[in-house]
Amino acid sequence: MTQGTAHIQPNGKKIAKTVLMPGDPLRAKYIAENFLENVEQFNEVRNMFGYTGTYKGKEVSVMGSGMGIPSIGIYSYELYNFFDVDTIIRIGSCGALQDNVNLYDIIIAQGASTNSDYVDQYNLPGHFAPLADFDLVAKAKAQADNLGAVTHVGNILSSDTFYNADETFNARWQRMGILGIEMESAALYLNATHANKKALGIFTVSDHILRNEATTPEERQNSFTQMMEVALEIAD
Numbered sequence: 001m002t003q004g005t006a007h008i009q010p011n012g013k014k015i016a017k018t019v020l021m022p023g024d025p026l027r028a029k030y031i032a033e034n035f036l037e038n039v040e041q042f043n044e045v046r047n048m049f050g051y052t053g054t055y056k057g058k059e060v061s062v063m064g065s066g067m068g069i070p071s072i073g074i075y076s077y078e079l080y081n082f083f084d085v086d087t088i089i090r091i092g093s094c095g096a097l098q099d100n101v102n103l104y105d106i107i108i109a110q111g112a113s114t115n116s117d118y119v120d121q122y123n124l125p126g127h128f129a130p131l132a133d134f135d136l137v138a139k140a141k142a143q144a145d146n147l148g149a150v151t152h153v154g155n156i157l158s159s160d161t162f163y164n165a166d167e168t169f170n171a172r173w174q175r176m177g178i179l180g181i182e183m184e185s186a187a188l189y190l191n192a193t194h195a196n197k198k199a200l201g202i203f204t205v206s207d208h209i210l211r212n213e214a215t216t217p218e219e220r221q222n223s224f225t226q227m228m229e230v231a232l233e234i235a236d
């Protein structure tokens with residue numbers, strides 16, 4: 001295990017085997033302050049805050065990923081390959097693409113389709129399907145059902161564009177059953193697969209892309225808490 005990288009400098013602080021990754025580093029701080037005990041900060045390079053603490057006695061870390069595939073690509077690669085992390089659970093928000101998916105629902109991303117070229121680095125003779133770890137998917141679904149959350153399990157899109165010039169973009173992905181759009185999970189799943197580690201993305205629906213609906217941050221709090229409870233309960 002390395003002492004530190006250009007992007008993660010723990011300075012002797014511990015990083016747990018399981019890391020929860022919201023996009024926003026201030027979200028990581030909020031989670032550490034409100035959901036964890038015995039918290040120590042292990043990273044502040046580029047303000048990409050990372051913390052390690054305990055949840056019901058289990059050691060868990062939480063760290064921001066930043067927005068987009070290149071950013072989560074760097075942090076998750078380093079956590080898996082240089083810091084002995086086994087599991088990364090991305091906790092984020094996504095825009096819904098299907099009629100039966102509503103604001104505040106939870107999406108468990110079994111697969112992450114993408115318009116990114118990230119997979120090209122493996123030089124595969126075909127099209128790879130980035131998948132979440134099955135045990136994590138099954139545990140997350142059981143836990144979400146337990147909490148009474150409305151949950152959808154399936155394929156999401158990790159898009160390189162938030163604003164896409166092609167006006168048919170969303171409808172074409174919708175036609176293929178994509179539940180929602182975010183911008184990171186495909187790289188996380190690819191890094192996990194290549195490192196022989198585990199990953200999962202869990203999302204609250206923050207907006208509905210086709211119906212043009214959006215939530216306010218205050219309204220998101222309840223579904224955010226449900227998503228957090230799912231992620232923390234399945235962390236081991």
Ligand code: HPA
Pocket residue numbers: 093094095096159161162181182183206207209
């Ligand atoms: N697109 C991409 N990423 C997102 C969205 C979206 O509509 N909503 C939340 N993250």
